[in-house]
Amino acid sequence: MTGMTPATRRLVMLCAVLGIVLAGLDGAIANIALPTIARELACSETATVWIVNAYQIAVAVCLLPAAALGESIGIRRVYGFGMALFTAASLSCAMAPSIGVLVGARVVQGIGGACMAALSGALVRSTQPRETMHRAFATIALAVAISAAIGPTLAAGILAVATWPWLFLINVPIGMVAVPLFFRVTPMSARRPQSFDVAGTLLNIGTLGLVVLGVDALGHGQHTLAMAEIAASLLCGACLYRQQRHRPAPLLPLDLLAIPLFSLSIATSICAYAAQILAYVSLPFLFQSVMHRSAIATGLLVTPWPLLVAFAAPWAGRLATRYPSSLLSSIGLGVLACGLLALALMPAQPAIADVIWRMALCGIGFGFYQTPNNLTVMTAGPAMRSGAASGMLAVARTMGWSFGSALVVVMFGLSSGSGGAIDCLYLAVAFALSGAILSASRGAIRHERGA
Numbered sequence: 232m233t234g235m236t237p238a239t240r241r242l243v244m245l246c247a248v249l250g251i252v253l254a255g256l257d258g259a260i261a262n263i264a265l266p267t268i269a270r271e272l273a274c275s276e277t278a279t280v281w282i283v284n285a286y287q288i289a290v291a292v293c294l295l296p297a298a299a300l301g302e303s304i305g306i307r308r309v310y311g312f313g314m315a316l317f318t319a320a321s322l323s324c325a326m327a328p329s330i331g332v333l334v335g336a337r338v339v340q341g342i343g344g345a346c347m348a349a350l351s352g353a354l355v356r357s358t359q360p361r362e363t364m365h366r367a368f369a370t371i372a373l374a375v376a377i378s379a380a381i382g383p384t385l386a387a388g389i390l391a392v393a394t395w396p397w398l399f400l401i402n403v404p405i406g407m408v409a410v411p412l413f414f415r416v417t418p419m420s421a422r423r424p425q426s427f428d429v430a431g432t433l434l435n436i437g438t439l440g441l442v443v444l445g446v447d448a449l450g451h452g453q454h455t456l457a458m459a460e461i462a463a464s465l466l467c468g469a470c471l472y473r474q475q476r477h478r479p480a481p482l483l484p485l486d487l488l489a490i491p492l493f494s495l496s497i498a499t500s501i502c503a504y505a506a507q508i509l510a511y512v513s514l515p516f517l518f519q520s521v522m523h524r525s526a527i528a529t530g531l532l533v534t535p536w537p538l539l540v541a542f543a544a545p546w547a548g549r550l551a552t553r554y555p556s557s558l559l560s561s562i563g564l565g566v567l568a569c570g571l572l573a574l575a576l577m578p579a580q581p582a583i584a585d586v587i588w589r590m591a592l593c594g595i596g597f598g599f600y601q602t603p604n605n606l607t608v609m610t611a612g613p614a615m616r617s618g619a620a621s622g623m624l625a626v627a628r629t630m631g632w633s634f635g636s637a638l639v640v641v642m643f644g645l646s647s648g649s650g651g652a653i654d655c656l657y658l659a660v661a662f663a664l665s666g667a668i669l670s671a672s673r674g675a676i677r678h679e680r681g682a
Contacts, residue, residue: 235358235418239416240358240359240363242412242416243354243358243413243416243417244355244358244359244367244370245412246314246409246412246413246416246417247310247351247354247355247371248370248371248374249314249405249406249408249409250310250313250314250317250347250351250409250413251347251351251371251374251375251378252374252377252378252405253314253317253318253321253344253347253402253405253406253409254317254344254347254348254378255374255375255377255378255382256378256381256382256385256401256402257286257317257321257340257344257399257402260382260385260386260389260398261282261283261286261398264386264390264395264398265279265280265282265283266279267390267395268282268330268333268395271394271395272329272330272333274330278330279330280447281330281334281337282330282333282334282337284443284444284447285334285335285337285338285341286337286338286340286341286344287341287443288338288341288440288443288444289337289338289339289340289341289342289344289345290341290344290345290348290629291345291439291440291442291443291626291629291633292345292435292436292439292440293341293342293345293346293349294345294348294349294439294622294625294626294629295349295432295435295439295482295483295619295622295623295626296427296432296435296482297309297313297345297346297349297350297622298349298350298353298618298619298621298622298623298625299427299428299480299482299618299619299622300427301346301349301350301353301618301621301622302423302425302480302615302616302617302618302619303423303425303427305419306350306353306354306357306617306618307413307414307417307418307419309346309350310346310347310350310351310354310413311410311413311414311417312343312346313342313343313344313345313346313347313350314343314346314347314406314409314410314413315343315406315410316339316340316342316343316346317340317343317344317346317347317402317406318343318402318403318405318406318407318409318410319339319343320336320337320339320340320342320343321340321399321400321402321403321406322399322400322403323336323339323340324336324337324340324396324399325396325397325398325399325400325403326396345625348625349618349621349622349625350618350621350622351371351621352368352371352605352608352609352617352620352621352624353609353617353618353620353621354417354621355367355368355371355609356609356610356614356617356621357614357617358417362552364606364609364610365548365549365551365552365602365606366545366548366549368548368602368605368606368609369544369545369547369548369549369602370545371605372540372541372544372548372598372601372602372605373541373544373545375540376537376538376540376541376544376594376598377537377541385401386398389401423480423615425480428478428481428482430474431471431474431475431478431481431482431483432482434467434468434470434471434474435471435482435483437463437464437467437471438464438467438468438471439464439626439629440464441460441461441463441464441467442460442461442464442630442633443629443633444460445457445458445460445461445464445637446633446636446637446640448460449637449640449641471483472485480616480619484612484616484619484620484622484623486612486616487611487612487616487619487620487623488623490611490612491673491676492607492611492673492676493608493611493612493620495669495670495672495673495676496604496607496608496611496670496673497608497623497624497627498666498669499560499564499600499604499666499669499670499673500604500605500608500624500627500628500631500666501627501630501631501634502564502631502662502663502665502666502669503564503567503597503600503601503604503631503662503663503666504627504628504630504631504632504635505631505632505634505635505638505659505662506564506567506568506571506635506659506660506662506663506666507597507631507632507635507659508631508632508635508636508639509635509638509639509655509656509658509659509662510536510571510574510593510655510656510659511533512635512636512639512655513639513642513643513651513652513655513656513659514532514533514574514652514656515529515533516643516651516652517652517653518532518533518586521579521652522579522580522581532583532586532587532590533590534590535587535590535591535594536590536591536593536594536597537594538594539590539591539592539593539594539595539598540594540595540597540598540601541598542594542595542598543563543594543595543596543597543598543599544598544601544602545602546598546599547559547563547598547599547600547601547602547603548602548603548606550603551602551603551606555673555674556603556604556606556607556670556673557607557670557671557672557673557674558671558674559599559600559603560599560600560603560604560607560666560667560670561667561668561670561671562599562667563595563596563597563598563599563600563601563603564596564600564663564664564666564667564670565596565663565664565667566592566595566596566599567592567593567596567597567600567663568596568660568663568664568667569592569596570589570590570591570592570593570594570595570596571593571656571659571660571663572656572657572660573589573592574586574589574590574593574656575653575656575657575660577589596663600666600670604670605624607673608620608623608624609621609624635659635662638655638658639651639655642654642655642658643655
């Protein structure tokens with residue numbers, strides 16, 4: 232998008248950040264409210280779990296279709312539609328009279344969230360000049376980290392003074408400002424008109440949706456059902472690959488995955504996010520059940536990780552203009568591995584300071600990995616495929632989280648006491664080191680762009 236003034240670019244970035252904050256806060260605060268919602272809507276806690284599951288499944292299955300639509304009809308239209316849909320669905324969630332209506336509204340909210348998640352990277356690439364793109368991706372990483380850091384605390388604060396519908400109502404004024412501003416300042420993007428791939432979309436829904444369902448079933452001890460759903464997901468994935476092989480602009484971006492720099496960066500992302508979720512899920516158990524910290528204390532102990540991501544991401548973005556992304560991401564994941572190993576080797580009853588510096592080390596490492604790697608993913612392929620690249624980056628995050636979540640269940644099933652949490656941390660170290668090796672291997676690729 233040429234001809235945009237710096238002021239207009241800043242406004243577009245503001246809208247993009249607001250969209251990320253909307254989705255990020257919502258994902259972070261929903262879990263906190265489940266017991267309250269179960270009590271006030273007179274439903275079982277099992278039913279309320281679908282408030283989270285429905286959203287996650289909707290996001291997962293809509294990422295690639297949203298990215299394809301962004302390329303076909305324009306990033307501006309799809310991203311703006313997603314933001315508007317998310318805002319309207321948030322209002323519907325707040326007004327839901329029953330658990331069924333609330334779950335349905337969460338599905339719609341997930342569709343809107345997927346449109347924003349799938350195209351945020353493409354929006355940055357299409358509106359920012361190359362010399363400032365590193366700062367834009369650092370800002371995106373900063374928004375994600377801050378949302379994750381303040382989400383649980385904000386949820387607890389709202390529930391302390393108001394009812395659960397206000398957890399969703401806080402999205403509405405943000406969206407009412409962001410949506411019209413976004414459509415006003417964002418110019419139309421380049422389009423590649425093409426027919427919508429219905430068959431590919433259905434196979435994508437089966438592949439990613441069944442993965443999320445399988446992980447959930449595994450978490451509830453339904454091992455037979457979980458294995459059946461994961462096997463069906465693999466079958467759908469094989470059919471999707473076969474169906475997509477000969478398409479000129481495939482929904483599953485096989486053309487981009489054929490680029491070694493792109494595919495290695497996606498594999499690095501999967502490893503990094505698997506390491507992250509292994510730690511995020513296991514650490515609260517370690518702090519509360521083994522170290523006997525309160526829920527509030529646990530929240531404070533976890534907070535240094537996302538806060539230091541927010542600190543490190545802008546620095547990594549600046550360094551990405553001078554040093555290869557492969558080097559920066561490898562260093563970041565190496566530091567993350569060191570932090571995770573330090574957490575696994577903590578004494579049984581560590582002082583608060585002993586926990587904080589370890590969590591801070593993890594946050595610094597993850598922040599140094601994230602911005603350079605995302606920048607490489609978004610610039611490894613042609614600009615006309617930025618929507619597909621952005622969608623695939625979001626899919627990598629979802630795959631890493633899903634795979635890591637499944638492994639948490641396996642580790643806790645194989646171990647007892649604190650052993651499960653410690654084993655998860657050691658496994659997270661292995662994933663972080665694997666990501667570092669994959670990232671370093673990109674340095675041998677002749678055409679790496681150093682960003």
